[in-house]
Structure formats: C-alpha cells, structure tokens
Amino acid sequence: MERAALLRSISSSTTVFYSTRRLFHRRVSLSSIPSRHGLQNPNLRKPKPTLFVRHHLRPVSTFSIPSPLPFNGRSFSSLSPHAVATSQSDSASDIAKQDDVVAEKYGFEKVSEQFIEECKSRAVLYRHKKTGCEVMSVSNNDENKVFGICFRTPPSDSTGIPHILEHSVLCGSRKYPLKEPFVELLKGSLHTFLNAFTYPDRTCYPVASTNTQDFYNLVDVYLDAVFFPRCVEDFWTFQQEGWHYEVDDPKGEISYKGVVLNEMKGVYSQPDSLLGRTSQQAPEERAKVYSSVNRYWKALFPDNIYGVDSGGDPKEIPKLTFEEFKEFHRRFYHPSNARIWFYGDDDPNERLRLVSEYLNKFEASSARNESKIKPQKLFQQPVKVKEKYPASDGDDLKKKHMVCVNWLLSDNPLDLETELALGFLDHLLLGTPASPLRKTLLESGLGEAIVGGGMEDELLQPQFSIGLKGVSKDDIDKVEDLVMTTLKKLAEEGFDSNAIEASMNTIEFSLRENNTGSFPRGLSLMLRSMGKWIYDLDPFEPLRWEKPLMKLKARIAEEGSKAVFSPLIEKYILNNPHRVTVEMEPDPEKAARDEAAEKETLEKVKASMTEEDLAELARATQELRLKQETPDPPEALRCVPSLSLDDIPKKPIHVPTEIGTVNGVTVLQHDLFTNDVVYTEVVFDMSFLKQELLPLIPLFCQSLLEMGTKDMDFVQLNQLIGRKTGGISVYPFTSSVRGHEDPCARLIVRGKAMAERVEDLYDLMNVVLQEVQFTDQQRFKQFVSQSKARMENRLRGSGHGISAARMHAKLHTAGWIGEQMGGVSYLEFLRALEKKVDQDWDGISTSLEEIRKSLLSRKHCLVNLTADGKNMMNSEKHISRFLDSLPDREFSQRNIWNARLSSENEAMVVPTQVNYVGKAANIYEGGYKLKGSAYVISRYIGNTWLWDRVRVSGGAYGGFCEFDSHSGVFTFLSYRDPNLLKTLDVYDGTGDFLRGLEMDNDTLTKAIIGTIGDVDAYQLPDAKGYSSLLRYLLGVTEEEREMRRQEILSTSLEDFKEFANAVDVVKDRGVVVVVASPDDVDASNKMRPNFFQVKKVL
C-alpha cells in the first residue's frame, strides 16, 4: 500500500498522492517520476492524475480492454457535480430539519452545514455524541461515491508501526474472518478506488464505487477492518506484514522476511527517496553536522514526530514487538480519534445509519488528545547534513552528488490565503520549464536534474525544498549559493507579467476543470479537506478556493505582483533561519555494508539461540508458510458481500463517436459534456521514420515544447501556452495491432483549452509543430542529462517497468520501438548522445528536422475532439485552418522496422537490496486464440496464485501478471522482491495451479465482476474521448467490445483449465529479464550456470 511520505514529491513513489491533495498542480512535475507506481499491486500502466503525462509511452492499459462506462446507459453528465440542494429555499430548510431528526436518531449532532459552490455540494459536519467522532457528509450528484476514514497515528520511533498496522488491519476482521478481505474486495467488487495510505502523522482508508450497493459493501468491510481487526489477536499477520525470522533448515541461514520490511528496503534503495527522508529525519548516529552549535540534528524536524519514519526504517523495523503494535492500535484506532468522510449521490441518512452501528459500540476515549501533533519550533540558524546513498562503482561517482535545500516555513499552520499565495509562488518559481528558479538551476550546468518538491503543504507546517542531483563534488556549495542568489534576485526584481498571467491562467484552469484523472474527485476533495481537519482546523475551508483566489487576483492587480510575492520570498525563505541543506554522497560500498550489517545481526541472533530454539523457528516458519498458502474456506469467503451478475450491465460503455472529415482529414468527434473545455488530439503516423531516428523521438517531443521559435524564446512560448490554454503535450504512442504485422506507432499532440480559446489552442499547436527551431544546443544537452537521470531513477524505482519493456522488445516490434524510446536501450542511447551533443550538434539538429519532415503531413494525420456539440461545431473552422497549414506531403515508403532484441535471458544489475523479476512469452504464437475469459483469468492469477506465493509467502511487495491482448504477450512481474529464481518457479507453476483449480460459483462470479470493474473503469469525459481514439487506432470495434464482454460474463471453470496450456508457453519458451542486485544474480548463475547474460546498467 502506498505511503504518503513527508516529502512525497521527492520520493518518486508517492506522486499519485502529491498531485491530488494540492489545490492545483504543476504542469510539469519536478522530480523524475515514473508515471506508474503502486498501490497494492503496482499496475504497470496506471495513468497518473497530473494534467498531462508527458512522453508517456503506451498510456492506456493494454491489459484491460480500453473501454469505459456508465451503468445502464446512465451518463455521467457533469464535470462538476451538481448539488442535491441548490439553494437555501424553504424546501432546503425542510430537508435540513429532517436531517436533524435522522442525525439525532443515530446519535449524532450537526456541527455545521455549508453549501460549497466550488464543487456544487451540500456539506454537513456531524459529531457523534458518545465518542466525539466527526463525520463529514458531502452530497451532490457525482455517481463516483467516496468514503474514507482517517486516524491520527503519530509514531514515536522508526519501527514503522503505523505502516505495518495499515497493512495488517486489512487482513481479516470480526465480521470478515478471512486471511485478506481486502484482496477479496480487489477480486470481486466494482470499486473505482480501493487502498490505504500512511502519512507521517495519519492513516487513511478510502474506497470508492459508482454502484451504491457495492459502495456500502466496501464501507462495511473497511469499518469492520479498522475497528475490529484480527491482527491484534493473531501474531501471524504481524509476522507476515511486519517482520519475522525465517529459517528453512535449523543448520542453515536465518533471514528477515516481511512485506513492509521489503517494501521499505526498496524505498531505502532509491537515492531520491533517501534524500527526502534525510531532509526530514537524518538518523542521529549518522548525521554529520556542520552547524556552529555542536550537536546532532534530525534535519528539519529534530523535535517532533516528523523526525521519525512512519513507514519504517528497515534497520529499525525488526525492533518492533507485537505488544507495542497492539497497544498502538488500541490507542489510536478509536472513534474518538477518527474522522469519516462521505461524498457522492447516495442517501446521506444511510451513511449515518451505517457508521452509527460501529461507533455506538465504543465509549469516548482520550485518544484525540494523545494524538495531537506538536509543531516543530523554528531554528535560530541554518544546518547542514551529509548522508551517503548506495551507488555502484562507476568512474563518474564524483558527479553523482545530490544537494537539496529545505526550509520549514512556519511555526504553525498558515491561513488558506497565504497558503494559496505560496502555492502560486511555487508555480511561478518551479511550475514549468520556463519558471525562473527551475530554469536557472538546470541551465547552470551544476547538475543533471532537479530534486526537491518545491512547496509542500500537506502536513501541519508547510515546507519548501529544492536542489539538484548529478552534482560534482566541487560544485556542492555552489548549488546552495545559486538557489539563494536566484531567490534574492527574484525578490528584488519581481516576476515578468507574462509569467504571472500564465501561472494565474494555469491555476484557474486547473481548479475549474478539476480533472483528477483516474482518481475519484471526491477523494481528491477529501484529502484536501483532511489536510486541515486532521489538525482540528476547519474542514470546509480548503474546499472553498474561489474567494481567496479572487482576492489574490485583485491584490495582484492593485498592488502589483512584486508587492505580493517579494515579501513572501523574504519572510518564508530568505530570512527564515530554519534551513537545512542536505548533501547526499554516492557510496559504492554502502549497499554491501548494509547487507553485511544485516547478516551480522542475524548471525548474532542465531548464535544466541539453542538448537531447540532453531528447530522451533524452522517449524514456525513452516507453519506460517502453510497458513499463508492454505486458501480460506468457502464459508468464510462467502461472508464478504458481493454483487451478482444481474447487477452488471450487459453492454459495454458507449462513448459517442462520430467519424467525419475536414479538408480530407479524418476527424473523430465525441459529443460529451465537458463544462466548456475543449480537448483535442492530433495524431501523426511515425511509420515513415528511419529506424535510427526512433530513440530521438522523446527528445524531439521535448524540444518542440521547450526550445522556442525564431520570434519567441522557449520562455515566451511556454508562457503563451500557459496564458491561452490548459496545456499542450507531445508524446509517442506504440502498440501492436492484433492480426497485423505492422505495429501502431504514432505521435500524439494533445491539448485543451476553454471553448473561447480554441483558435489559440490550434494556433499554438501549429507553432509548436512547425515553427520551433532545433538550434539550442545547450538546452538540448540539458534535455539529454535530465532524461538520463530520469531513466536511471526508473531503473531503481520501477525496475518492473524496465524489465517488462525489455521483454516486449524481445517479443514484438511495437515492444522493440517502445524500448528504444524508454528502456535500457534508450538509456544506452542517451549515454552515447550526451557525448555526441558536443561533437556533432549539427548532425543531431539535422536529424530532429528530418523527424519533423517525416511526420508532418496532412495526408497522414488524424484529429480527435472531445467537447459538447455546440463547442464542437465552433471548433471546426479552426481545425480546418490548422490542417490547411500542414504540409501536403505524400509519403510513399512505410518503414518495416521489424526489429527485435535477441532473446536470451538478461539480468540488469543495479545497486539495490530488492529485485524485479520478469518472465514473458507471446501466447498467440503458442496457438492461443483470444477470448474475453483471458482477462478474467489473468486477473485471477494475479490476485490469488501470485499474490499468495510471490507477496504473502515470498515477501515481495508485489507480484502480478499482464496480458497484452494486442500483441499476445503474457507477462509475469514482481516488485521489490527478495527472491529471484524462487519467483521464477512460482511463475512456472501457474499452469499447474490452473489445472488443479477448484472453484465454486461465488468465486467465479467475483472474478467476473472484478474484471468488469476494470473494463468499466471510471473515466472523466476527456478520458472517454481519448480511449475511444486509441480503440480506433488499434482497430477495436464496438462489435468486438460487445463480444468480449459476453465472453467475460460467460467465463467458466473450463476456460481456466484451458488457459493453463497458454500459460505453459511462458514456462516453456518464455524469456526472462530481471533488474536485480549483483549478489542475487551471481548466486542464480551459480545455481543455473549461464542462465543470465549479465548487464551492468548502473
């Protein structure tokens, strides 16, 4: 499950979160973030809810049929949900009176009620009289209903109690006595969101669904889980999710196992997240301090709970006892310490009834007082901290330092107005490539890429952090100086008025569009509200942004932007002594040292045990494993509520699509209510490109947006895009097309704007495509180093993605193209290119121009448009003009690339404590013919066989499989895995697992419903239009969608057994690619000689 770390934007693993709680997000994310990371099961292709994902290869899930949604043809008709009650009329006050009666009946009193215009919702805050539990009930007509319960869970050390508890409470409860009800819900519900998060000071359990019955089922399972979990009675959950000793043979080695332990080892193997942790909580014994006060500091937070790691330091986790764990639950998982959120179009009275059943069982406790978070007092003077991170021994270690400057901005929480102004300032400083602080740092040549997340306002006290990685040892001090002088200069000179206007438009657009991507809107609002509510502040305030924004706008207009922002920079940053500068030094021995230290500890443990102890431990290890691998009895499984197949709509979700032409070019139109926003994509065919130009495509895309034209430098171009539109992005898309040799390889230009700005939008797209000049060698060089840094980060943090890309490159052409633009091949290309920029810039510049020539043609393009009818009509003349301006070239020679990587097994060696293990094959080549049941089965394999063996008993954070129905490639993957060959054995056993499967009707129905939940994944209108475009490109027809749906709905146990043969193709001729630690790869090659070709990539 996801941990919302303190400096979550630094740690690449928690972006999903970061971009949602904030009032608005930046157009360009700061840290190099893998767009997909996960929740329980890191899904390879989950889109993230930023405005636009840039350079996103294959943005649609190839696992689920790209489809979506509403049930029974009911269409979700609004961007902003409408309220049930729209005014304070007589009828509204009647409703209010009735509400009071109901509230009284269930033991609540109404604290406050407000109508929130910004989200067209009626929000009522209740207090449960007996326990003091607060419930926020938000009503509107959004069908994507959200529930969440949050507890304040302040940790007192870094043993990771809150995090382990977060995992554990979902492992069975009083009413649902299963091993993991959570997994049963994953398998068989229509949830649009299901997860749990640990913050540094709180733990949240949110669920969402569009189906009301399903929604209440989810709520009930979650409430029972948090209040009555079995993990406080059963020691084995603590062992499984937290930590335990493992001994197979009393004479053999003893080791640590545990899901959270392994998850956190993965986190601590990533330099970026280590940097974030060091900024808040440098472990005392290792922090070297250069402050004039000669004492040790815990970085930003020496005196309060943010100085420890709620997620757990792998070194500290084994110190946690079961007693402490139970006591933590007893103290903090209590209604008196809980805040509950409901949102959506369901009956608000039913909410209170449901919750009261749980709350009434408790008496009041003092938890709410005990869990109060004390603020950190501001320092009198700045501090420096130095820490090491695990690196491999390369020759350029000198240039691998990281420097980050952090500030704690205030002693206390800020008011919304100041927070909004600081958020605005953050966007001005860092929000786009043209923002001055970001630009200055990158152009300085002092480092490769930005680190630090800028403004962070999710905790009690706001912070600001910024720095660089890939810094030379000699330049370390220069980074801090540059940050300070740049900020000083900006405080003195102010910001360009175009920059102010661009930021203002971007922020307003983002707030009004309220596009949370695949994240439910109600959840985004909950997290926003919780950011204040959890500290006993006003939960309504963060939802009402309109007034403070208008006030800020008016102040800027009257006083000028300098008068508004300069004092903020001075007060909160420049003159603020609570500054911590963190330097991270690469250490090639650190990984081995950590490993050795752990071994030593374990040997000591073993030495202290008698023979009987060890025999007992081996027996306990066996027992735990047996328990983990024994399925729940059917009667236990049945107690998890589920829908029946009758509740499932028989037809796929319809997206209106009209195919027409404008100036001879095909235009797809989707008439959907988009609240006056127009979304458009222009798609160009890449198959006329020369093969050797493919790896340049991502940099070509970046150059289009960030290099500037003859008349405008890139700053002006960026500001213009920011002022006139909601954003433009350019990226490649590749996929196999079922039944065709040739892959689909396209370049997509995506943009959005308010309806009255559509002309500007197409004009700017035209400028980007045709007028940008590829002449800025220095900027291009920066792009190359940033991309390189990003790829290196992905290798450590998302090794499963790298492994998957590599396997696909060995199996089909589209996979090969994808890997050229985003895999290890791409990293190798970038490393060579970095040198080439200096030696042969003219050559590169010519190649970029050649790419443009081979792409831009009216004859080989396609336009996609999502808007409501009236705006669609108005857009047509602008589309026509845009198309007219494109060259009329006819390309003749399509390139048949037909390239693959050689098919041997490969091990990519990186300095890490955890592995990513992949195996894949094309099952179509083994004779399998696609049926809808494949989606049900592969999903089932992931949620049962792989979950149980790779995660639960294997101790990996995740194990999953993916079936790409376009190419036919079936892929197994693991995530943060302590094993290697053992995991491959599990994969190979899948066929036998299916053959031996016994399954009752309930289980099968759940598997089918869960699959429909994926297929019908909730989408906002722009995503619907986009999915429809991709289906068009991949030749997926409406008839086929209906047929697949029927096949899904009629899946039988026979289908599972038949599929065993298809999966055996992976066992028998699959290719293996792992991203792993050198020790584990060595050991594997010893056990199976020459199994892996070894490739050192970091």
Ligand SMILES: [Zn+2]
């Ligand atoms: Zn976790």
